[in-house]
Amino acid sequence: MMAHGQVEGFLSHPPPLKGTVLFLGAADTGKTFLSRQIADRLLREGKTVCIVDLDVGQQSLALPATIAMRSLSSGDDPFSPSFERMIFIGALSPMPRMERIVEGAIRLLSYARSDAVLVDTTGFVQGEDARRFKLKKIEAIRPDVIIAIERGEELEHILSRLEGLEVFTLRPSPKVRRREREERQRLRRQKFEAYFAQEAMGDYTLNLRDVKLFPDAFPVRGERGRLIGLNGETTLALGILEAIEKDRIFFRSPIPSDKLKCVREIVLGDTGLLFEEGLSPM
Numbered sequence: 001m002m003a004h005g006q007v008e009g010f011l012s013h014p015p016p017l018k019g020t021v022l023f024l025g026a027a028d029t030g031k032t033f034l035s036r037q038i039a040d041r042l043l044r045e046g047k048t049v050c051i052v053d054l055d056v057g058q059q060s061l062a063l064p065a066t067i068a069m070r071s072l073s074s075g076d077d078p079f080s081p082s083f084e085r086m087i088f089i090g091a092l093s094p095m096p097r098m099e100r101i102v103e104g105a106i107r108l109l110s111y112a113r114s115d116a117v118l119v120d121t122t123g124f125v126q127g128e129d130a131r132r133f134k135l136k137k138i139e140a141i142r143p144d145v146i147i148a149i150e151r152g153e154e155l156e157h158i159l160s161r162l163e164g165l166e167v168f169t170l171r172p173s174p175k176v177r178r179r180e181r182e183e184r185q186r187l188r189r190q191k192f193e194a195y196f197a198q199e200a201m202g203d204y205t206l207n208l209r210d211v212k213l214f215p216d217a218f219p220v221r222g223e224r225g226r227l228i229g230l231n232g233e234t235t236l237a238l239g240i241l242e243a244i245e246k247d248r249i250f251f252r253s254p255i256p257s258d259k260l261k262c263v264r265e266i267v268l269g270d271t272g273l274l275f276e277e278g279l280s281p282m
């Protein structure tokens with residue numbers, strides 16, 4: 001068992017942090033807020049910071065169902081939502097695509113060149129699947145420090161498995177505001193709506209001999225309106241599937257037309273993802 005400090009105390013007397021810092025905690029424990037405050041402090045000290053957000057449900061930098069990274073230096077606002085690289089996962093919860101998230105996290109971290117890298121994560125911490133997922137992530141990311149925020153003892157089943165890592169265990173700030181499911185969904189819907197309302201939306205066709213599909217099982221009927229990710233090294237843009245016919249895929253996307261030739265893989269999002277967000281068909 002670890003001693004719990006308060007988030008407030010941690011912030012007013014911050015320990016020196018460098019390297020990769022991973023934030024762990026259930027939903028609405030203040031992970032994102034704390035990571036931005038720490039980023040802000042490091043930036044004021046003249047350090048460079050990279051934020052990596054692996055939360056597919058409440059993604060703070062890019063679009064929902066993606067993971068993303070952003071580098072900051074002096075003068076940048078760590079609270080403003082923007083990203084440098086994103087990777088489309090295609091689900092709003094980590095379970096169905098854990099491997100993609102872990103691989104994607106490694107890819108995003110490979111672009112980080114900062115004094116400190118702050119890794120924000122989903123609030124999925126309960127149960128055996130969550131433990132397996134978190135431990136896999138930690139093993140892959142190899143953070144120098146873990147900042148764990150817990151209300152009770154809900155992280156102990158994960159933390160007790162960690163060896164040789166510096167862990168700060170904190171209690172959530174009393175100022176944390178909890179979000180209802182409807183509010184989370186509304187935030188996601190607004191992001192998708194704004195993204196797909198761009199004027200640069202175009203109709204495109206690609207040949208499936210030139211791009212591979214993930215999952216590679218050939219999709220069957222009812223695919224129109226499915227959310228897709230257009231991948232080069234990372235995700236260049238999201239799109240909405242129109243149809244797959246023989247070896248051609250038709251979709252709409254705000255991808256700049258000169259980027260189309262960089263698309264090497266198309267990731268199909270979970271069926272019904274946009275529909276469940278109240279957004280189909282667009």
Ligand SMILES: Nc1ncnc2c1ncn2[C@@H]1O[C@H](COP(=O)(O)OP(=O)(O)O)[C@@H](O)[C@H]1O
Pocket residue numbers: 007025026027028029030031032033034058123173175176177178
């Ligand atoms: N220390 C704090 N002081 C004031 N507001 C906070 C604090 N921590 C979190 N919040 C607010 O509570 C809400 C949830 O926090 P957030 O960081 O998004 O949680 P998480 O990332 O763990 O889901 C947000 O609206 C955030 O601004």
Ligand SMILES: [Mg+2]
Pocket residue numbers: 031032033055058060120
């Ligand atoms: Mg968060």
